[in-house]
Amino acid sequence: MKAYLGVDVGSVSTKLVVMDENDEVLESLYLRTQGQPVKIVQDGLRTLGEKLGQYVEIAGTGVTGSARNLAAVLVGADAVKNEITAHAVAVSKLVPGAQTILEIGGQDSKIIIMRDGIVTDFAMNTVCAAGTGSFLDHQADRLKIPIEQFGELALRSKNPVRIAGRCAVFAESDMIHKQQLGHAAEDIIAGLCEALVRNYLNNVGKGKDILPPVVFQGGVAANTGIKAAFEKALNMELIVPQYFSVMGAVGCCLLAKEAVRGKQTKFKGWQAAEYKFQPTSFECKGCPNLCEVIQIYENGVLIARWGDRCGKWSNAVVKVG
């Protein structure tokens, strides 16, 4: 059976999805990147290979995420796309007619406005890393509440505490303050969800026409507390798609299918999970730009370089594939 592989390597999580010809998701993985994208992508490949290797033949691969260049080298990618396009592609397939996409991941949050199936506007948190997902993780840990129960607890609150949500640093200290005043944990958590939503709508969503149907995705969409806070603030219902946490990878499968039309895939095969990849870097002193050049060795052979502005290094080796 023919299938497509999508890989989304973000700063916090790595997602892998395999989709068949009929755009049905066969398998999906959501892994923690843990600062080791190479190892995690290979782990993912190994798992998928063991599960599906005998049944499917990968006809195309697509990668996205902040480490898409790296991921492209690791798996041998046919399509390399930015996260915004990848997410939009996935939504237009899985939730036809959606007009707004709210996406909150580990570090990045974004809003995508779609009309008639095409992206007409988008915004991403710029200077501040926001990190809503990581921040919630951290707070759950601090309050000793499993992150999975975080949302449910928030829903139980009858009167949420108001928490200053301008930025995670302020929110945290305000939260500790409110705890010390003796507020109940669920009220604080509900307040925190509202603060983060307020912050998102004020920064990322400012000036955007949020029209229904609104899709809510990214890792944070699992949090029912945040979802409820959004619904309260926007006064509309949010759709959380089935594959909300791996939408970027889903989009990559669709993009891969498009990219390999009539072409041979560059996929390295499941055995790439056992290759020895070694990334190194150096600072080029060729000009004042002082670019940081990344280079990757595969089983001891230099296969790719990037990061230089002028192409002096990236053009010097044979491109992968």
Add this chain to the structure above:
Amino acid sequence: MKVSFPIMGNSYVAFKQLVEQIGHEPVVPPLPSSRTMTLGTTYSPEFACIPFKILMGTYLEAIEKGAELIISSGGHGPCRAGYYGEVHQRIINELGYKTKVIIFDSVNMAFKDFFKKLHYILRTGKTSWWQFIKVYRTVWDKLLALDEIELLAHQVRPYEVEKGKTSEVYRRCLAIMDQARTRTQIKEAKEACFRLLQNISQDKSRKPLKIGIVGEIYVQIEPFANLDIQATLGEMGVFTKRGIHLSEWWMETTHQSHNEEKAVAAARPYLNQMIGGHGILSVGETILYARRGFDGVIQLAPFSCIPEIVAKSILTQVSRDYGIPVLTIFLDEQTGREGLRTRLEAFVDLLQQRRQKRLGGAVS
């Protein structure tokens, strides 16, 4: 005297000659680098904007190279840039250096002050006003030529067959221009550079998207500050035109051209007063780009820049009224190249989809 000046795009090639020919020893600061940024952020107030910090770093690097005098320009209107020179001077003094900073405010605003300062620089360089006029004309030619070369490079880049070739040739052009001294030489050098750029092999069958760039002047002009946005977009196959080049700016402030007035007039229905910096121009130029059929506009703004923040909120409405997508990019110390690339790619995808849809609609 050892005289230095800030780096702002390619203008240092001309300024170097100016300083030299009015009898001073030019100290060209190193092109801004991560070290400049480190120095700049270490000694700047945290909430100052990115142009301030890069300039601070540049000044300190110039001082290391022995600069005794730094010449820069001020801002006008209610923008912090107006007192940045003073703050720079104080920081330099507090660090124990004797280097002086001379800020030239707009000729229009402070006519007497402008000429007093200019007189001081000429007197210390033992240059007469008559000589200065001659030098000025030569250097002006050079500045104009540099901008024309840059404009041509931006035109060629989206068509280049070999990625990165234009940037490489452009760097060579700067070296050629640096050698040219007299007006005749400058003219010849310019023509040589034009030939070099035009000879780059191009794929004319491409139909590049057109993106207009607006925003604060420093982050528009200095590639280090905007992570080389024009070259990055150019290499993605996009044609870009930015709102301002230094020669244009000087023509505007000396009333030799009136493009700013057009932008100000265009902005009027949305914003009818000067808000400092280039805020009003960001609004006006976006409208002009929309009228000229550009596919999209990118607004470049230093983080915390009030005029650009005001412009940004107005641009939301302009974008809707004129049907032109606008992407605002706030630049700060930690703005990463990869993050910027992601946004640019997504923006280009968006414009491409819109164009296809528009063309598709026209056919059916």
